[in-house]
Amino acid sequence: MRSRSRLATAVVAAGLVFTTFATPAGAAKQELGPRVKIKGAALPDADETIGSADDPAIGRTPPTLVGEGFNGKPVTVAHTEGTPRMVLFLSHSCPHCQAEVPVLVKLAKQGKLDGLEVDTISTNASESLPNYPPSKWLKRERWPFKPVLADDARLRALLAYGGTAFPYFVFIGADGTVAI
Numbered sequence: 001m002r003s004r005s006r007l008a009t010a011v012v013a014a015g016l017v018f019t020t021f022a023t024p025a026g027a028a029k030q031e032l033g034p035r036v037k038i039k040g041a042a043l044p045d046a047d048e049t050i051g052s053a054d055d056p057a058i059g060r061t062p063p064t065l066v067g068e069g070f071n072g073k074p075v076t077v078a079h080t081e082g083t084p085r086m087v088l089f090l091s092h093s094c095p096h097c098q099a100e101v102p103v104l105v106k107l108a109k110q111g112k113l114d115g116l117e118v119d120t121i122s123t124n125a126s127e128s129l130p131n132y133p134p135s136k137w138l139k140r141e142r143w144p145f146k147p148v149l150a151d152d153a154r155l156r157a158l159l160a161y162g163g164t165a166f167p168y169f170v171f172i173g174a175d176g177t178v179a180i
Helices: 006-021 095-109 134-140 154-158
Strands: 037-039 064-069 072-077 085-090 115-123 148-150 168-172
Touching: 037 154, 064 148, 064 154, 072 148, 085 095, 095 134, 115 134, 134 148
Parallel strands: 085 115, 115 148
Antiparallel strands: 037 064, 064 072, 085 168
8 A cells, every 4th residue: 555645644643642531332323434435446546646637546446435424324435426525634633624614515506506516524523623523514515415415534535535634526427536
C-alpha cells in the first residue's frame, strides 16, 4: 500500500488515540461509523498534482464505500455510468468545511447543482473537536444531500479516495471515472 502523507497519518493517529482512550463505549456510535468497507482499488493520495492533467486519479474508477449513516442504516457510495457525481468529505471541526457547506446549500437551493448527484462522507468525527456532533451541524445548515456516510475512526473512506485533508472533493464523470 502506498505511504500516506504526514497529515493523513497524524489525523489517523490522533483519531485512534482519541477513540481508544477518550471515548466512552458507545458514546460516538451515531456520529462515527463502524468499519467502512472498501470495494475496489483505492485512489492515489492527493498531492500537488490534484486537479491537473498529471493527476494519477483522473480516469480511474473510484472504490465503492459501504458503511452506515448517522442513523445506523446502511449507506453505500457507489458510482455507475450515466450520472456525474461529486463525492465530498467534510469534518465538523474544519473551518474550511464550515465555510463551504453554506455555499453548497445555497447553490443547491438555486438549482445550480441539478443533474449532479452529491455523496457526502462525514469524516474525522470526534467529541473533543469543535462543532460536534456532525449530524446536528449538517441539520442546522439544512444540508440537502442525504444520506451521509459516517466514516470510521481510521478514516478509511477518506484515505480510500486519496484524501489527505478536508474539505475534499472528488468529481466523477458520467462514465463512472474520476474527472477531477
